[in-house]
Amino acid sequence: MNILGISCFYHDAAACLIRDGVVIAAAEEERFTRNKHDASFPRNAITFCLESSGVSAQQLDGVAFYEKPLRKLERAISVAKHYEAHSPSLLNEDLSHFLHEGLTIEQRVRDTLNYSGPFFFSEHHLSHAASAFFGSPFADAAILTVDGVGEWATTSQYIGCGRDIRLKREIRYPHSLGLFYATLTAFLGFEVNEGEYKVMGLAPYGKPHFVDKISEVLELRNDGSFANRLDYFAYMYSEDKMFSSKLVDLLGPPRHPDEPVTQRHIDIAASMQVITESAMLNLCKSLRDFTGSENLALAGGVAHNVVANARIRESRLFKNLFVQPASGDSGGAIGAALYAYHHGLGQKRRVLENYETCLGPEYSDSEIEDVLMKYRLSYQRMELDELTARTAAAIHDNMIVGWFQGRMEFGPRALGHRSLLANPCNPNMKDILNARVKLREEFRPFAPAVLEERANEFFELDRPSPFMLQTWQVRGKSRELIPAVTHADGSARVQTVSEKDNHRFHRLIKAFGKASGVPVVINTSFNVRGEPIVCSPEDAVRCFLGTDIDYLAIGSFLVERSL
Amino acid sequence: MKDNERATRASPEAVAVIAQILSLVPPEASPSNPGGWHLVDCDDFKLASMYGARQ
Numbered sequence: 001m002n003i004l005g006i007s008c009f010y011h012d013a014a015a016c017l018i019r020d021g022v023v024i025a026a027a028e029e030e031r032f033t034r035n036k037h038d039a040s041f042p043r044n045a046i047t048f049c050l051e052s053s054g055v056s057a058q059q060l061d062g063v064a065f066y067e068k069p070l071r072k073l074e075r076a077i078s079v080a081k082h083y084e085a086h087s088p089s090l091l092n093e094d095l096s097h098f099l100h101e102g103l104t105i106e107q108r109v110r111d112t113l114n115y116s117g118p119f120f121f122s123e124h125h126l127s128h129a130a131s132a133f134f135g136s137p138f139a140d141a142a143i144l145t146v147d148g149v150g151e152w153a154t155t156s157q158y159i160g161c162g163r164d165i166r167l168k169r170e171i172r173y174p175h176s177l178g179l180f181y182a183t184l185t186a187f188l189g190f191e192v193n194e195g196e197y198k199v200m201g202l203a204p205y206g207k208p209h210f211v212d213k214i215s216e217v218l219e220l221r222n223d224g225s226f227a228n229r230l231d232y233f234a235y236m237y238s239e240d241k242m243f244s245s246k247l248v249d250l251l252g253p254p255r256h257p258d259e260p261v262t263q264r265h266i267d268i269a270a271s272m273q274v275i276t277e278s279a280m281l282n283l284c285k286s287l288r289d290f291t292g293s294e295n296l297a298l299a300g301g302v303a304h305n306v307v308a309n310a311r312i313r314e315s316r317l318f319k320n321l322f323v324q325p326a327s328g329d330s331g332g333a334i335g336a337a338l339y340a341y342h343h344g345l346g347q348k349r350r351v352l353e354n355y356e357t358c359l360g361p362e363y364s365d366s367e368i369e370d371v372l373m374k375y376r377l378s379y380q381r382m383e384l385d386e387l388t389a390r391t392a393a394a395i396h397d398n399m400i401v402g403w404f405q406g407r408m409e410f411g412p413r414a415l416g417h418r419s420l421l422a423n424p425c426n427p428n429m430k431d432i433l434n435a436r437v438k439l440r441e442e443f444r445p446f447a448p449a450v451l452e453e454r455a456n457e458f459f460e461l462d463r464p465s466p467f468m469l470q471t472w473q474v475r476g477k478s479r480e481l482i483p484a485v486t487h488a489d490g491s492a493r494v495q496t497v498s499e500k501d502n503h504r505f506h507r508l509i510k511a512f513g514k515a516s517g518v519p520v521v522i523n524t525s526f527n528v529r530g531e532p533i534v535c536s537p538e539d540a541v542r543c544f545l546g547t548d549i550d551y552l553a554i555g556s557f558l559v560e561r562s563l
Numbered sequence: 564m565k566d567n568e569r570a571t572r573a574s575p576e577a578v579a580v581i582a583q584i585l586s587l588v589p590p591e592a593s594p595s596n597p598g599g600w601h602l603v604d605c606d607d608f609k610l611a612s613m614y615g616a617r618q
Contacts, residue, residue: 064610065613068612068614068615070613070614071591071613071614071615071616074590074591074614075590075594077590078590078592078593078594079594082593082594082595083594103613105613119611120610121610121611121612121613122608122610123615126608152591152592164606165606166604166605166606167603167604167606167608168603169600169601169602169603169604170600170603171598171599171600171601172596172601173592173594174594175596175598175599221599223600224600225598225599225600226598226599227597227598227599228598236594339608339610340610343608344610344611
């Protein structure tokens with residue numbers, strides 16, 4: 001039984017294909033169009049999912065969309081009417097968007113694919129919940145979803161049992177933890193839906209001196225819920241402003257994007273991170289209290305806050321935690337399809353032991369070689385043993401390596417299939433990577449990938465962490481060993497790599513460990529600032545040629561810049 | 564597949580009419596809600612509907 005899942009028209013459009021309850025293909029549209037966070041109808045991603053699975057549109061048993069466009073329109077109209085005095089043009093903008101995009105989705109899919117079968121509309125938060133619960137190894141779980149906004153809900157608590165998901169309660173727009181974080185991200189001069197990671201990276205350098213003031217902005221309640229103090233915000237009625245003048249009165253002048261980051265900005269980042277963690281812990285505690293579950297499945301954009309996830313883990317409110325690796329809107333495609341499979345089509349659930357994230361395109365050596373020849377690159381073809389040994393030696397020599405192997409990852413993290421790799425032992429490597437390739441802000445940390453079986457030697461880690469979704473403390477004695485991946489607070493966003501799940505990457509890290517004594521590499525996404533992660537061999541070669549990456553290990557080929 | 568079509572603006576008349584029609588239906592929630600929990604207790608999400616009100 002095949003179901004196509006689709007999310008689009010807000011940000012991070014994506015498609016996936018579910019076969020018999022298992023995701024067998026998934027990709028974000030941005031990877032094909034090369035337009036970061038592309039929200040448009042995901043025609044390339046749909047084509048990839050169908051073609052790679054050998055399924056025609058006529059063979060689909062269902063198509064599922066990740067939210068209910070009419071209910072979203074209802075919210076847009078209600079909000080526009082409520083704030084009409086502030087912004088008379090708001091409704092026109094929203095209505096145009098819905099009339100031409102959201103409301104047309106079913107017909108657009110039917111026309112485009114010549115598809116006449118069942119069409120399902122999940123709810124936005126239900127899609128997140130299903131992506132987390134059905135992706136988890138839990139037969140039953142408490143489910144928490146937190147983001148900016150879906151239709152009306154911004155935070156939802158569910159109980160999952162078998163194939164059933166029951167919504168218990170929700171917090172509704174305009175009260176939103178995701179929009180609280182986005183508003184302060186904008187206040188700090190960073191781009192909304194892009195800069196949140198930067199703010200999270202900035203926070204450990206600061207002191208939470210503004211906690212009392214920012215507590216004025218978001219009221220945390222004893223029942224685990226919260227309410228935004230709306231007079232500090234403008235996102236309800238403004239097309240280009242997230243915050244009101246009252247927030248400026250409270251916190252001082254906002255930072256312009258071109259201004260330097262000062263200690264005041266850093267302290268605000270630290271303070272909003274503290275409040276966000278408190279809000280998440282409150283939500284989790286209330287959920288644990290009324291469900292009694294020892295399992296938590298977590299999704300929604302706020303679940304990409306890896307520091308808050310670590311606080312949840314450390315709180316031990318739940319024994320087991322599963323965070324959906326694609327917690328943003330792209331993952332909604334997966335949740336919608338999985339929910340439709342179990343409920344729209346009434347299928348039984350298979351609880352999965354392992355979750356797979358490498359669901360995108362892969363390319364044969366022959367396809368890769370054609371691209372290398374097209375770009376007239378000198379390359380060597382070699383067996384895996386030699387490829388990993390030569391690549392490990394290059395990393396040990398402080399070279400930057402583009403590592404392009406197997407299927408592309410789904411979700412925002414590169415996990416050893418479309419990665420840039422470097423030496424974590426070199427204290428200057430963060431600056432080198434930034435200067436030569438990534439061009440990121442100097443305060444943002446790089447993440448380590450470590451052999452799963454040796455992770456505990458270097459990190460205070462009590463379970464596998466294969467998706468880089470939580471931070472862990474670097475052990476005291478290891479901080480000097482791997483300075484390039486140790487953040488200001490001694491933490492790291494660890495990826496553990498197992499032989500079983502990621503054979504080639506495991507082999508490489510093992511070879512690097514043999515050369516350096518440290519089975520850890522820097523693993524950052526294979527892209528440059530402002531561009532999506534590379535998808536095809538051609539994307540990888542272009543990135544290689546356009547930057548100062550030293551080596552490209554692509555399929556069975558090693559390309560050296562100096563050759 | 565066809566290329567994406569970028570939305571054009573709706574006419575003011577269309578906006579007014581649609582807003583009027585939709586205002587006849589009581590919305591599921593209100594932007595003036597006070598925050599905090601809304602109790603729902605629902606497991607029927609009306610998958611066939613692009614609206615699917617829970618009431």
